[in-house]
Amino acid sequence: MLRNALARVPTLSTPLGCDAVGVPEHHGFRLLARLPKPGCVFADDDWWWWIVPAGSDHELAWPDRVRYAPGAYVPAARPRLLHWPGDSLPYTPPIPLYLMVCQLMGEVPEWA
Numbered sequence: 691m692l693r694n695a696l697a698r699v700p701t702l703s704t705p706l707g708c709d710a711v712g713v714p715e716h717h718g719f720r721l722l723a724r725l726p727k728p729g730c731v732f733a734d735d736d737w738w739w740w741i742v743p744a745g746s747d748h749e750l751a752w753p754d755r756v757r758y759a760p761g762a763y764v765p766a767a768r769p770r771l772l773h774w775p776g777d778s779l780p781y782t783p784p785i786p787l788y789l790m791v792c793q794l795m796g797e798v799p800e801w802a
Contacts, residue, residue: 696732696739696762696769702780707744710764711787712737712757717794722773724790730780731773734766746784751800756791 696710710732713721718738722728732739737757747758757765775781792799 696730696741696764701778702730702775703778704780706781708762708780709742709744709746710739710759710762711742711746711752711782711784711791712739712759712764713791713794714738714755717791718772720794721787721790725782725786727776727783727786728773729775729782730771731782732764732766732769733772734769737764737766738772739764739766739769740782740787741780742784742787743781746788749801750784750788752788753792753795753797755795 715733715736715738718733722731728740730741739759741762752758789799
């Protein structure tokens with residue numbers, strides 16, 4: 691499967707590294723509207739990708755229907771930037787994203 695690194699936006703700092711969390715496209719608008727501080731969000735035809743700090747999968751059990759992409763290398767041919775963050779960091783806070791994703795997918799949050 692083709693994997694592409696999500697484009698790094700040169701004007702944004704990434705001191706914590708970058709991973710990406712992918713959710714099916716039909717959840718994208720709902721998440722974007724409800725998250726208090728979304729960072730960079732990319733999309734292709736089927737998936738929306740949220741930039742999170744590297745290691746945001748540590749001790750979090752992301753639902754099976756979510757794709758976690760270390761290094762923000764995603765299985766997307768032409769992801770496009772949909773949302774620009776309100777500050778100089780590209781990150782969506784992973785815990786609120788995780789809790790909202792679990793709620794939308796009917797999963798119980800689990801972490802170590």
